Structure formats: C-alpha cells, structure tokens
Amino acid sequence: MPKRSLYNLLWIILFLASPCLGEEFTFDLTEVEKKPYHVGGYLELRPTLFGLDRDSNLYKVRFYNQDEGKTTEQLVSILQLEGSLEKGIATLFARANFELNHTYLGWSDQGSLFEGYLSLKPSQSMHFNLGKQTMKWGKGYAWNPVAFVDRLKNPDEPDLNLEGFFMASASFIKSFDGPLKNFSFTPVFLPAYGDMNDDFGETGKLNVAAKLYFLYYDTDIDLMFLSEGSRSARYGFDFSRNLLTNLEIHGEFAWITDSKRIVIDEAGKVSQTESDVASFLIGFRYLSMQETTYIFEYYHNGTGFTQDEVENFFSFINVGYDTYLAGRSDALLKRAQSLSESGYGRANVMKDYLYLRISQKEPFDILYFTPAITWIFNVDDQSFSLSPELLYTGVTNLELRLKGTVLAGQSFSEYGEKQNDYRIELRVRYYF
Amino acid sequence: MTAFIFVLVALFAAAPVYAVDGKQLLEQVDRNLAPESYELYRKLINIEPDGKKKEFVLFTVKKGKDKIAGLFISPASEKGRSTLRLGENMWLYIPNVGKPIRITSLQSVIGGVFNNSDILQLDYSEEYNVAQVEDQGKEFLLHLKAKTKTVAYDQLKMWVDKDKVSPTKIECLTEASMLIKTLYFTDIKDFGRGIVRPASVETDSPLYKGYKSIMLFANFKKREVADEVFTLTFMPNIDSLR
Numbered sequence: 001m002p003k004r005s006l007y008n009l010l011w012i013i014l015f016l017a018s019p020c021l022g023e024e025f026t027f028d029l030t031e032v033e034k035k036p037y038h039v040g041g042y043l044e045l046r047p048t049l050f051g052l053d054r055d056s057n058l059y060k061v062r063f064y065n066q067d068e069g070k071t072t073e074q075l076v077s078i079l080q081l082e083g084s085l086e087k088g089i090a091t092l093f094a095r096a097n098f099e100l101n102h103t104y105l106g107w108s109d110q111g112s113l114f115e116g117y118l119s120l121k122p123s124q125s126m127h128f129n130l131g132k133q134t135m136k137w138g139k140g141y142a143w144n145p146v147a148f149v150d151r152l153k154n155p156d157e158p159d160l161n162l163e164g165f166f167m168a169s170a171s172f173i174k175s176f177d178g179p180l181k182n183f184s185f186t187p188v189f190l191p192a193y194g195d196m197n198d199d200f201g202e203t204g205k206l207n208v209a210a211k212l213y214f215l216y217y218d219t220d221i222d223l224m225f226l227s228e229g230s231r232s233a234r235y236g237f238d239f240s241r242n243l244l245t246n247l248e249i250h251g252e253f254a255w256i257t258d259s260k261r262i263v264i265d266e267a268g269k270v271s272q273t274e275s276d277v278a279s280f281l282i283g284f285r286y287l288s289m290q291e292t293t294y295i296f297e298y299y300h301n302g303t304g305f306t307q308d309e310v311e312n313f314f315s316f317i318n319v320g321y322d323t324y325l326a327g328r329s330d331a332l333l334k335r336a337q338s339l340s341e342s343g344y345g346r347a348n349v350m351k352d353y354l355y356l357r358i359s360q361k362e363p364f365d366i367l368y369f370t371p372a373i374t375w376i377f378n379v380d381d382q383s384f385s386l387s388p389e390l391l392y393t394g395v396t397n398l399e400l401r402l403k404g405t406v407l408a409g410q411s412f413s414e415y416g417e418k419q420n421d422y423r424i425e426l427r428v429r430y431y432f
Numbered sequence: 433m434t435a436f437i438f439v440l441v442a443l444f445a446a447a448p449v450y451a452v453d454g455k456q457l458l459e460q461v462d463r464n465l466a467p468e469s470y471e472l473y474r475k476l477i478n479i480e481p482d483g484k485k486k487e488f489v490l491f492t493v494k495k496g497k498d499k500i501a502g503l504f505i506s507p508a509s510e511k512g513r514s515t516l517r518l519g520e521n522m523w524l525y526i527p528n529v530g531k532p533i534r535i536t537s538l539q540s541v542i543g544g545v546f547n548n549s550d551i552l553q554l555d556y557s558e559e560y561n562v563a564q565v566e567d568q569g570k571e572f573l574l575h576l577k578a579k580t581k582t583v584a585y586d587q588l589k590m591w592v593d594k595d596k597v598s599p600t601k602i603e604c605l606t607e608a609s610m611l612i613k614t615l616y617f618t619d620i621k622d623f624g625r626g627i628v629r630p631a632s633v634e635t636d637s638p639l640y641k642g643y644k645s646i647m648l649f650a651n652f653k654k655r656e657v658a659d660e661v662f663t664l665t666f667m668p669n670i671d672s673l674r
Contacts, residue, residue: 025477025632027648031489032473032505034674040508091672121672125660136530161528173666175659181518184665213665218521220534220664240534242521245582248534287536361540365640367480396486397509431509 037085040432041095044078048425053407057317058345059419061336064324068104075102080114080161091119095161114163125173134164135188137211137224139240139250142355142376143299143348145279146236146252148226149188149209154347155355155376156387156405165190165197181215192230201230218242232258246287253280256302262343263309268316268332270339277302283355291361297354304351305344307380311412313344350414352379368394383409383416401427454562454574460597461574461590462555465629469495471673472652476546481642488542490551491674493655497558499662502551503670514670515541517552518662520582525667532664537584545613545635545645549584556590559583570594585612596620598629613637623652 050072053059082095094116100109117131138144142155151162167190175182190207192200200207207229214221219241226234236254243249259277264270283297305313313336320332343349359372370391377384389403405423409416466472476488488510494500498519504510512527515535523532524541535541537549560576560583568591576588585604593600602615614637617630633647657673660666 025475025646025648027473027475027650029473029650031475032491032651034671040511042509086672121669124658124666124673127669134530138531141533159526159528162530171665173660173663175663182660182663184663186665215518215521215663218519242534242536245520245536248536250534285534287539291539293539365643367478367640367643368486393509394484394486396507399509431507431511 036087037083039081039083041079041081042429042431044076044080044427044429046076046078046425046427048074048076048423050074050420051422052419053421056419057314057321057412057417058340060321061317061333061340061345062419064321064330064333072104074104077101089121091121093117093119097161097163112163114161126171128168128170130168132164132166133169134162135167135169135186135211136162137222137238138252139220139222139238140252140281140283140297140299141285141295141357142297143281143301143353144252145254145281145299145301146222146224146238148224148231148234148236148254149190149207152346155353156347156374156385165200167191167197179217182213183215184213186211186213190230197230203230205229207231228257232256232260248285249283250285251280251282253278254302259303261303261305262339263305264313264316264339266312266315268319268335279303293357293359293361295355295357299348299353299355301348301351301353305349306351310344310350310381310414313339314412314417348376348378348414350378350380353377354379368392378409378414381409381413381416383407383413385415397431399427399429399431401429403427452565452567452572454565455557457565457572457592457597458557458560458562458574458576458590459555461592461599462557464596464598466494466652467627467654468497468555469656470627470653471655471657473650474551475648475650476542476551477646477648478542478545479644479646491670492551493657493661493670493673494554495657495659495662498554499659500552500554501662501667501670503674505671505674510542512671513541514667515548515552516662516664516667517554520580522548522552523664523667525664527668532667537582545637545640545643546647547584550615550635550647556588560588571600596628611638613639621649623649625654627652627654 052068052070052072077100079098084091084093095114097114098111113132115133117129117133119127119129121127135149136147138146142158149165153162167188169186169188171184171186173182173184188209190197192198192203192205192207207226209226211222211224219239222238224236234254234256238252240248240250255278257276258274260272260274262270262272279300279302281297281299286294317336320336323332324330354377357372357374359370362369372389374387375384385405385407387403387405389401392400403425407415407418407420471493474490474492476490478486488504489506490502490504492502500517502515504513514525516523522535522537524535525532535548540547559579561579562574563577564575566573571594572592574590574592576590578586586607587605589603590599591601599617604612606612613635616634619630619632620628621631622628631649634644636644
C-alpha cells in the first residue's frame with residue numbers, strides 16, 4: 001500500500017474513532033415519552049474488611065467464645081427494586097430491598113418491602129397516600145430528632161433508603177403572595193395493631209401525627225407532633241434558611257415526653273428511667289468558591305446515655321468477661337449482649353455529637369469525581385470516627401465508592417470500645 | 433461650520449445606543465426565548481476532552497417571573513431527582529434522601545459546566561439590569577449587571593441578533609470581570625404556537641479546559657400549572673405533571 005493511502009486510511013480511522021468531531025446531537029421525543037408504568041432500582045456489591053479491636057468491650061461481648069483473628073470480611077449484595085403504575089389520579093408505588101450477605105457467621109439473606117403505597121392526587125394542591133411509606137421529617141443531614149414517624153437513620157450513611165411504616169397520610173398545599181409564600185399541612189395516621197407496625201412501639205394503638213410547613217420570608221419552617229400512643233407524645237419544629245447564597249443554616253428541636261431508658265449501674269442492676277427530654281440540632285452547609293462543601297452539625301441527643309451510664313455498661317462487660325475467663329458462666333455476657341442490642345450498642349448512644357463533612361467537587365478537573373471526609377465526634381468522651389471516601393460517577397448509571405473508617409477513643413469511650421478499629425469498603429452500585 | 437457638522441455626524445454615529453431601550457430589549461429577548469409560563473424537556477450532554485459523554489434528560493415547568501421546577505427523567509441513577517426555585521430560594525430533592533435540601537445557584541447537580549442557575553434559569557430581566565447597549569452592526573451587545581449578590585454571575589455580556597431579537601452568545605463573568613463560561617445559542621427552531629428560539633445551547637469554560645456541555649430543547653409549550661406545584665411538599669410529585 002502506498003504511504004499516502006496509508007495516511008488517508010489512518011485519518012479515516014481517527015475520524016471515525018473520534019465521537020465528537022462533527023457529531024450531530026439529537027433529542028428524540030420518544031426519549032421523553034411517559035409510560036404508565038416504571039421499573040427500576042439498583043444492584044449493589046459491597047465487600048468490606050473490618051480490622052477488629054480485640055481489646056474492646058463490644059468485641060468481647062460478640063466474640064468472647066470464638067477467635068476471628070485480627071480481621072474479618074463481609075460481602076453485602078443488595079438488589080433494590082422499585083416500580084410504579086399510574087392510572088388517572090392514582091399511582092401504585094413499591095420499593096423492595098433484597099440482601100444476600102456473607103459474614104464470619106456464613107451466608108444469610110433478607111428481603112423486605114421498604115415502601116408500598118397507593119397515592120391519589122385529585123389536584124395539584126392535595127394528595128393522599130395509603131400504605132407503607134417514609135415521611136423523613138427534619139432538616140438535619142446526619143440526624144433528625146424530629147423524624148417522629150420514621151426509623152432512625154445511620155449518620156454514617158444518611159442518604160440510604162429507609163424502610164417505612166404502614167400509614168395513611170395526606171398533604172394539602174396552599175400558595176400565597178406576600179411574606180408567607182406557601183403553606184402545607186400533612187396529617188399522618190399510623191396504626192400499630194397485631195403484626196402491623198409492631199416495631200414502631202407498643203401495639204394496640206392508633207398513632208396520630210401531623211406536620212405544618214411554611215415558607216415564610218425565605219425560611220423553611222416545620223411544626224410537627226406525634227400524639228401519645230405506641231410511643232410517648234412528642235412535639236418539634238425545624239427550620240432552614242440561606243444566610244448567603246452559599247451558606248445555609250438549619251436546625252431541629254424535639255420535646256419528647258416520658259422518654260424511657262433502660263440503664264445499668266456499676267453493680268449490674270438494670271433499671272428503667274423516665275423523664276421529659278429535649279433533643280436538638282443546629283448546623284450549616286457552606287459552599288466555597290473552590291466548590292468545597294462543608295456540612296457541620298451539632299446534635300444534642302436528649303434520649304442518650306450519660307458518660308457514667310456508658311462506663312457502667314462497659315464495666316459490667318468487663319466483669320462478665322472476667323467471670324467467663326475464670327471458667328464460670330457466660331450469662332453476664334449474654335445479658336450485656338441483650339442490653340447492647342436494646343440500646344447501648346446503637347449508633348450515637350450518648351448525649352452530644354459534632355458532625356463535619358467536607359467534600360470537594362471534581363478536583364484536578366476530574367469530572368464526576370468527589371473525594372470527601374466525614375468526622376463524627378462524641379463531645380462527651382472525645383472519641384470519634386473519621387471516614388475518608390472517593391466517589392466516582394463518570395460511567396452512566398454506575399457509582400463507585402471507596403470508603404475507609406477509623407474509630408478512635410480512650411478506654412470506656414463510645415468509639416474506643418467498638419468492636420472494630422477500622423473498616424475499608426468498596427461499594428459498586430449499578431442503577432437500571 | 434465644517435467642524436460643527438463633523439461633530440454632529442460623529443455624535444449621531446455614536447448615538448444609536450441611546451436610541452435603544454436596553455430594559456425593553458432584554459424583556460423582548462426573554463419573551464422570545466420563552467413564554468412566561470411553560471413546560472419543556474431538555475437534554476444536557478457533558479462532553480469530556482476524550483469525547484466521553486454523559487447525558488441527562490430533564491422535564492421543566494415554569495410559572496410567572498420567579499417559579500421554576502425541574503425533574504430528572506434519565507439516566508436511571510438520577511431519575512426522580514427534582515429541583516425547585518422560588519425567587520432566590522433553590523432546593524434539590526433526592527428520592528433516597530427523601531427531603532428537599534437547599535442548594536445554591538453556583539452548584540451543579542449534574543457535574544460539568546452547567547450549574548443550577550443554568551438549569552433553573554429565570555428571565556434575564558428578572559435578575560439583571562442593562563448597564564450598557566452597544567450597536568455592533570447585525571447585533572447588539574448588552575452589558576448586564578446582576579440586581580443582587582445572590583445571582584450566580586455578577587455580569588453578563590449578551591450578543592443579541594437584531595432581526596430575531598434572540599441571543600447568539602452570552603459570556604458569564606465575575607464581579608472582577610473574570611470569564612467563567614460562554615454560552616452559544618444555535619439552531620433556531622419553531623416549536624409551534626409562536627415559540628421560535630434556539631434549540632441548542634452549547635457552553636464551554638476556561639475553568640474546565642477541553643470540556644463542553646450542550647443543552648438541547650424539545651416539546652417546548654405554554655402551560656399554566658397551579659402555584660402549589662412550586663412548593664417543597666409537591667417536589668416528590670412533579671412527575672405527575674408529565
């Protein structure tokens with residue numbers, strides 16, 4: 001082949017391989033055609049390596065009779081499916097979550113309906129929902145003390161979908177000209193009878209809650225309550241407002257009546273306390289000129305344990321562990337395990353926390369790449385978790401996230417006594 | 433006398449800019465770009481230097497001067513996300529998070545060169561005053577200054593085709609006159625019912641060297657919806673308007 005022909009061929013190949021040169025972009029109306037049904041969701045794989053803290057009290061409670069070495073692995077696979085069917089003013093929506101996990105305990109699987117409800121929208125200012133649903137009240141990013149009719153979210157993963165409760169809800173919206181720009185009213189009826197919503201609280205009760213929302217002078221304001229029923233009565237409000245275009249502040253306040261806590265004293269005696277408590281949160285979100293986003297929150301958990309109460313719990317575990325090592329019964333450790341599951345082992349069980357998340361959008365001109373670091377600090381005992389992460393969403397519908405977490409603190413502190421010292425996980429999520 | 437005539441001619445030549453009412457011209461540009469209340473679909477295409485593309489399709493509904501809402505209908509990873517703007521307030525609703533969070537005009541919910549103010553664009557005359565109009569033959573060059581500090585770009589330079597009274601190019605600048613991005617309006621198309629406007633807006637930025645983004649328009653039509661659509665409570669239900 002003559003040299004010139006070879007060059008021509010090379011140019012043709014280069015031209016064909018270059019998708020942008022002279023490319024005509026089209027927008028076909030079939031792409032926006034609305035179908036009466038929708039099916040979608042995501043598939044997730046999440047291998048995780050845990051570095052175990054073999055001296056910690058929560059390690060002793062879980063692994064006192066087995067040796068898992070210095071590290072343990074976990075593989076979580078999730079299929080989250082959602083679908084909807086629309087006909088006239090009615091829409092049926094369902095979201096189901098299926099998990100297949102492999103841990104040191106072997107394989108396990110779990111399936112649950114996260115949401116499943118019928119929605120009726122007779123007008124643009126009114127709609128009714130009936131079925132399993134989430135409300136997600138509150139303005140906080142990591143915590144929501146005013147989320148009276150939702151499950152607790154994990155501050156380490158606040159963006160995850162949550163399982164809802166069966167309820168009937170409605171929304172009535174009204175817009176105005178003037179300082180009060182709009183207003184909405186959302187009543188909620190949550191029955192807890194038999195198996196229905198039996199994990200919400202005491203059964204045999206009809207729970208009534210409501211939220212009033214106002215956009216007043218560019219400030220979002222919510223007022224909400226939950227009547228006494230399966231849980232004690234509680235009242236709250238939240239707000240959110242932009243002080244500057246790149247600075248938003250938000251807050252929540254909840255007054256919880258007759259809050260019950262099961263506590264253990266130094267001698268291992270378990271008792272129940274009951275009192276009215278306040279939980280609140282104040283925070284801000286700031287975007288710098290360099291497109292760094294800072295989210296900061298201070299959270300006071302009125303229902304949380306004091307430092308003494310948590311130290312008593314850890315002392316009790318130590319006594320139980322020493323008793324077990326001395327060749328006697330593991331009954332005390334089993335009791336500690338039960339207390340851990342009922343409260344002491346939950347995330348952020350104490351009173352005061354700080355949360356800081358710093359994320360940088362597309363550094364070094366790498367499009368769709370967002371590194372971030374999250375710090376959760378227990379003010380009471382000075383322990384903390386620190387989680388750097390790298391997120392890449394450059395491939396359509398594929399999300400890749402590498403995240404590490406280090407837990408640190410003194411003896412008898414919340415994060416210092418967790419069963420892990422560190423965690424490294426890769427999350428691969430494909431949306432369809 | 434000759435000198436006097438020369439001065440008069442020179443003044444006359446320099447004067448056409450004063451013959452144009454900049455505010456009226458900008459309002460005409462706004463009305464030619466879109467009716468005050470409408471619905472439309474947009475495809476946003478981010479193109480990387482190596483030619484790799486990522487596409488987003490967005491349904492948008494606007495009412496009056498200060499209300500606009502958008503809903504992502506593809507790709508699957510973004511489906512269901514909605515955005516709302518009420519004057520200077522902007523929110524983003526992510527179905528997983530389940531509640532609207534406040535966002536700012538300079539952020540970008542999709543990444544790339546287009547940011548939230550491009551996606552939730554109100555009328556230019558609503559956000560900018562005309563500081564100066566230059567007559568450049570076939571085009572006017574409008575120098576626009578933001579009315580408040582909350583507007584994404586402090587200054588705009590807008591080149592307007594005299595015949596079509598439609599922008600051909602807009603440069604977005606900071607208060608210190610640093611160029612942030614340039615928008616190019618092309619492909620004038622008749623969408624029907626009197627809406628004739630550019631069907632494609634391309635943008636590049638010195639801050640994103642080699643990257644560009646394109647916005648294509650389709651199904652542009654006048655539509656009036658209730659004010660209640662532009663509320664946080666309605667955000668999860670924007671799809672019901674399609």
